[in-house]
Amino acid sequence: xxxxxxxxxxxxxxxxxxxxxxPSHELLLRGGMIRRVAAGxxxxxxxxxxxxxxxxxxxxxxxxxAGAQEVHxxxxxxxxxxxxxxxxxxxxxxxxxxxxxxNRDYCIGPTHEEVMTDLIRNELKSYKDxxxxxxxxxxxxxxxxxxxxxxxxxxxxxxxxxxxxxxxWESLDVTYRDMHDAYCRIFERCGLDYRVVEADTGPMGGTxxxxxxxxxxxxxxxxxxxxxxxxxxxxxxxxSKVPKLKEKIDRPEKEEIYTPGVTTIEKLMEKMxxxxxxxxxxxxxxxxxxxxLAIVRGSDQLNENKLIALLGDPFLGLAEDxxxxxxxxxxxxxxxxxxxxxxxELVMExxxxxxxxxxEDYHIQGIVPGRDFSPDIVxxxxxxxxxxxxxxxxxxxxxxxxxxxxxxxxxxxxxxESMKASFLDENGKAHPMIMGCYGIGVTRTVxxxxxxxxxxxxxxxxxxxxxxxxxxxxxxxxxxxNEESEKIYAExxxxxxxxxxxxxxxxxxxxxNEADLLGIPLRxxxxxxxxxxxxxxxxxxxxxxxxxxxxxxxxxxxxxxxxEEEKS
RNA sequence: CGGAGCGUGGCGCAGUCUGGCAGCGCGCCUGCUUUGGGAGCAGGAGGUCGAAGGUUCAAAUCCUUUCGCUCCGACCA
Numbered sequence: 001x002x003x004x005x006x007x008x009x010x011x012x013x014x015x016x017x018x019x020x021x022x023p024s025h026e027l028l029l030r031g032g033m034i035r036r037v038a039a040g041x042x043x044x045x046x047x048x049x050x051x052x053x054x055x056x057x058x059x060x061x062x063x064x065x066a067g068a069q070e071v072h073x074x075x076x077x078x079x080x081x082x083x084x085x086x087x088x089x090x091x092x093x094x095x096x097x098x099x100x101x102x103n104r105d106y107c108i109g110p111t112h113e114e115v116m117t118d119l120i121r122n123e124l125k126s127y128k129d130x131x132x133x134x135x136x137x138x139x140x141x142x143x144x145x146x147x148x149x150x151x152x153x154x155x156x157x158x159x160x161x162x163x164x165x166x167x168x169w170e171s172l173d174v175t176y177r178d179m180h181d182a183y184c185r186i187f188e189r190c191g192l193d194y195r196v197v198e199a200d201t202g203p204m205g206g207t208x209x210x211x212x213x214x215x216x217x218x219x220x221x222x223x224x225x226x227x228x229x230x231x232x233x234x235x236x237x238x239x240s241k242v243p244k245l246k247e248k249i250d251r252p253e254k255e256e257i258y259t260p261g262v263t264t265i266e267k268l269m270e271k272m273x274x275x276x277x278x279x280x281x282x283x284x285x286x287x288x289x290x291x292x293l294a295i296v297r298g299s300d301q302l303n304e305n306k307l308i309a310l311l312g313d314p315f316l317g318l319a320e321d322x323x324x325x326x327x328x329x330x331x332x333x334x335x336x337x338x339x340x341x342x343x344x345e346l347v348m349e350x351x352x353x354x355x356x357x358x359x360e361d362y363h364i365q366g367i368v369p370g371r372d373f374s375p376d377i378v379x380x381x382x383x384x385x386x387x388x389x390x391x392x393x394x395x396x397x398x399x400x401x402x403x404x405x406x407x408x409x410x411x412x413x414x415x416x417e418s419m420k421a422s423f424l425d426e427n428g429k430a431h432p433m434i435m436g437c438y439g440i441g442v443t444r445t446v447x448x449x450x451x452x453x454x455x456x457x458x459x460x461x462x463x464x465x466x467x468x469x470x471x472x473x474x475x476x477x478x479x480x481x482n483e484e485s486e487k488i489y490a491e492x493x494x495x496x497x498x499x500x501x502x503x504x505x506x507x508x509x510x511x512x513n514e515a516d517l518l519g520i521p522l523r524x525x526x527x528x529x530x531x532x533x534x535x536x537x538x539x540x541x542x543x544x545x546x547x548x549x550x551x552x553x554x555x556x557x558x559x560x561x562x563x564e565e566e567k568s
Numbered sequence: 569c570g571g572a573g574c575g576u577g578g579c580g581c582a583g584u585c586u587g588g589c590a591g592c593g594c595g596c597c598u599g600c601u602u603u604g605g606g607a608g609c610a611g612g613a614g615g616u617c618g619a620a621g622g623u624u625c626a627a628a629u630c631c632u633u634u635c636g637c638u639c640c641g642a643c644c645a
Contacts, residue, residue: 011578013580018638021638021639038637201645439645505603506603507602510605512606513605529604
């Protein structure tokens, strides 16, 4: 893997394209690594694709070490498989669906649980054949409502997905652990700063789930973690201990209060001159069949993921059309309305509070949980926040931003039951297989690496992902410099070093700036100083350190540098 | 789907209100000069002004329709 820049197609851009919203998006475009084809759809140019392949290779090596076998599943899936699992409808418009000339329905695979389960269900029949673990690296297509941030949220993207099949939960636990460890090695080898966090399983279903988050300010996900005990969870799932209220406000008599136009918690706090802990926030939700009224304290945010998990209703969403003639903005849990009441645990600890009166322009104060209303379900449905107590120890939770690059699930039997993938046990009795699934966003990892590692001049590739390890800049037209460069290039090439030589007749400024933009970890400059002293200049892109090295010592120096970086 | 905005050379934009030769910067080509942090001068190529229809002597500009894109929101293994 070596190249002369005079022959390479690396169309860099000096100006920032307007479409670029985040650093990775801008730098991938400016560095001539990707080009947009349509909204959320990108082509990879030579340099960008090299990085993708590096990530893929690391993934392959580590997964094979963990005992997974590589397969390649189709992009186009028949509707029947998805109808069988029930996700043809459940997934909704996230899938790109199409018909062939005979009017048969297909979708382009947004994920591969169905196809994978179908593949093994007719072949794997005995507990003796289990467990099995398969992976593939595939292009996935998801009709995202709003693709954005370049490769971070694209319509079409490359993903490694793996599926394991087991005869027992214990067996799944072992593989899950192995995959967890393999993922850790993968992201370590990629040179990324990441955290493993407890995650919500979402529409995938299943029990345990962990996400692998690359830490970056521009991340779309929020993670709460405790630096005392190491607890870490996505905010979608995180729990916390909330301190007791300091001042207690005496309970007033139950009384209706005229509150015209007070339809938000903010307005109600102002109107009543009460903290949010003394207000009931009532949110109307609609599930597959029922309507629900979710109640949290006014100071809390309802966590929709927790609510969905609690109710087990994947169709749940805010009921924007309202319910019967109840006035939006003035809802309350008390009274006869026929709604199922889901209350947060902290709501039940409230001494009293103000709730909507279920009557336009009125609220009621002095409402007491348990006395004035009794929830059908009580559970944790609020979002934990920065500064609250760690659920596992006495520490405090802190919030950081992350990019989800990996996600592993204990799926259980959701797909094996619906798709009838069963095995026979020692007694000849059939059971649904127990499944795990494991994903890594390959192209997203490339973008995350840049989000985490860049400066105002460009990308700073971690060495294991860099398209080239070394860039050689020749400055000036002196024939001796050119000859010497040719020698260095050939010599490093001979040592197996991935090197790109900027042999163009560009001015020094152009070469320096492009080298910084492209983010090649080690820069070797040969120019005037070499003619004077016989030394070449090395610069570490990552920590910006310079070294002057005698040309005879160069190959050893470079090998040593690459070796040390690889280890660290 | 709701709200806002944008489509003019490869990229970034002005021109549109008030109709009258299609412009600027970057990039590209040629030549000369320049060569340690995105050079200077001179010359040059490149555009159905997103598309369709209409108004007008005349449309990038006004009107109608339509397509695409971007941002905010809902949504998002």
